[in-house]
Amino acid sequence: MKNELLEILAKNCRLTNSQIAVMLGVEEKEVAEMIKELEENNIILGYPALIDWEKTDNDTVTAYIEVRVTPQRGRGFDKVAERIYQYPQVTHLSLMSGDYDLFVTVEGKSMKEVALFVAEKLAPIESVLSTSTHFVLKKYKEKGVIFEQKYKDNREAVVL
Amino acid sequence: MNIKKMLCRHITAVPPSGIRKYFDLINEMEDVISLGIGEPDFVTPWNIREEGIYSLEKGYTNYSSNAGAIELRREICRYMERRFNLKYSPEEEVLVTVGGSEAIDLAIRALATIGDEVIIPEPSFVAYKGCTLFAGATPVSLRLKSENEFRLKREDLEKVITGKTKVLILAYPNNPTGAIMQYDDYADIVDFLEDKEIMIISDELYAELTYEGQHVSIANFDQMKDRTIVINGFSKAFAMTGWRIGFVCAHRDIMEQMKKIHQYAVMCAPTTAQYAAIEALKNSDDEVADMVKEYNRRRRLVLNGFRGIGLDCFEPKGAFYVFPDIRKTGMTSDEFCERLLMEEKVLMVPGNAFGECGEGFVRATYATSTENLTEAIKRTGRFLSRI
Structure with a gap:
């Protein structure tokens, strides 16, 4: 359960505890407790954003x-x-x-x-x-994220 | 000459899909969140795509054998045994098809024609009825009940069986409801069918997307195996929809007939897709598991979100659909979907597109990003609080 929580946070740490709780099928309180424990044990060390500085000034x-x-x-x-x-x-x-x-x-x-x-x-x-x-x-990819690629839904409408 | 009069009556009698009009609408709108498309939002895992590219580089651009490359058929048999405990012979009992869709057509045409009845439990994927009509056979709708979580029950089956019943179609995990059937659910059906001369087509395209317990096939029952055609494929589990590749497993006597149709209609499945599919079966268990995990999180998110905004929704345990009950809004499925699209730019598909008994329900897929789902729930909630 903790590993799955970490997987979710590693991908997107801006989800709320209640959203994560729903995704894992547990109570919100449990998520809060797990995160607290992971922080206290220095397993979660921080929540930095992944930024493409190239695009900024x-x-x-x-x-x-x-x-x-x-x-x-x-x-x-x-x-x-x-x-x-x-x-x-x-x-x-x-x-x-x-x-x-x-x-x-x-x-x-x-x-x-x-x-x-x-x-x-x-x-x-x-x-x-x-x-x-x-x-x-030039950076192409960092932490599993490809820099020059914005997710675009290319799926066309089909009858199914 | 009046061309329309020259067309085949079996075909013209089939109405065009009811979903089309929504697709035409969204093509002209911006910022629509579509929960309407029944296909994975994931791209095919890279190792699989790369294998397709390699096969082209090596110049593997010829036909394969009609039934599909033998190496792929062997991998399919290993996969079916490893994942679902079903044993087939790669030489005689497996056929590689152009997606699960071709397999549905082959299976129905190999079994049913004029005078035969095909039982289709509804709400259901739209192709079964169409293919049955194209084959000249008679589709018989069986109304699945929401209070049974859209599982097939013996008593519902008893009511529609006649002397002409030839085929029963089963499709679990189910599109559009997300329902699954577990061992005990099938046991009852098997018990009832055992002494009857009825064949089964079991469409198990969503087998990997089972979120509670293990996927069960009716072919797992020994007495049913020889008379069941099992359809599976790569589109859903391996996110390979555009490759057009699937497969069908059946007794050799049925297979011989399906192969005839297949070889005259399409020759063989695309070769590039076949090489990619070999890699999918050999080396992609982790990728599949990751996608299933992600779908499961979204499933919980959507179910919880919909219930939170007051939509009645049974818990779907397979595929990637939720099928909420919208009857208490007082709107028909069509009104609900049209207004939701025009007013809040969220696309869902009216339940009656999947059979009359789907009226009062809508289908929403969670094969889209968490951000989209969260926003769609918010917008739908706003819509509900206004009406």
Whole structure:
């Protein structure tokens, strides 16, 4: 039941508790309780909207940065990860398997701003060995949603 | 020459569909929320579409064998056994058709003609009656009752059986009512039919869209299997309406006759669709389950919404339709649908389009987005509070 609730919220978190309750066939109170519990247990961490900033006058540049680091004794990668994710410019950070260690997403107002952030903040961190910056030119799909596609009902009227 | 006089009487006697006029109306209107179209709003899952594309790239553009590609027929048999516990031979008992619709036509024509009666429990999908008339046979309407949640009851069947009855049509999960039949419901019917020489056509296109318990077919009863033609397909469960592909399973003696009609009328089902269908059966269980889950949420939303605005509505447990009772508004189904469309721009289909006994009801489909459904309920509520 909780998983189904999460599936519904992951798709559209603006549904009201009473709508969700009806969809799941349970009482509204139960939905409220489940959500509260999921929030308290840090399973639901937030309800951000998915925005195509390209269509706004808010200029945002996104870069994906591969970072190689030396793990620290006793703390592994966590310490350096913490140093990096504290920056508000960093919107995403994952530890990776393969050729590099950390995958960092950085957002800024211009390519220059992002490049400076990498040069002045990220690269100089003590255990960082190297960085490789890739700027995003166009986003096609994020979190299962295709950006350039507006749902349009193309069904024609047929007798059935 | 008066061309009209030259036309076949079997065909001209069939009136045009009553739903047409609404479709003509909405073509000229903006912002209509249509709860009128009986087809999934989902696009065919990508893996299935891609397989169709690959088959074209590889140049598979020839006819398949008349009965359908043997690989597909084998997958169909595996599927029917895995999902519905029905065993058929891929070589002799399966035919791939141009949608479930062709299968309905084949089944009726293989069994019934002038002098034969075909029992059609109504409200029902519009094709059964038409195909029966085209075959020269006589359709006999059986009125299903809303107090029985539109299930077929033995006593209703007893009343319409005559010496001429040849075929009984069953269609559960049902379009337009959303009704289902469970094992016990069938047991009564089977008991009654056992010693009678009556064939059954069971249209199970909506089998996957069963929201309570498991889908049951009358062919699951051993004594009925040989005399039941089971129709199923890909349109509803796999959201493949436009591909035009379905199938029919039946005893080899019936199959031989259906194949004759099929091979002369259409040769074979579209090859591209057949390759896509193989992928659908092999690798799409998760996609189907996700769609069913989504339909079920919408079903609850609509049922609750309609009841909330004062529409009487029995709980539909299959397909993707609700069939609310609008009699207490004092309007006929036609008036209700026309006013709702003109005043609030919501399209529902009048129940009498599915047989006379559908009068007093309307059909609404929840094969549309949650946002559309919520808005449609709101508008319908506004409409009801005004009248």
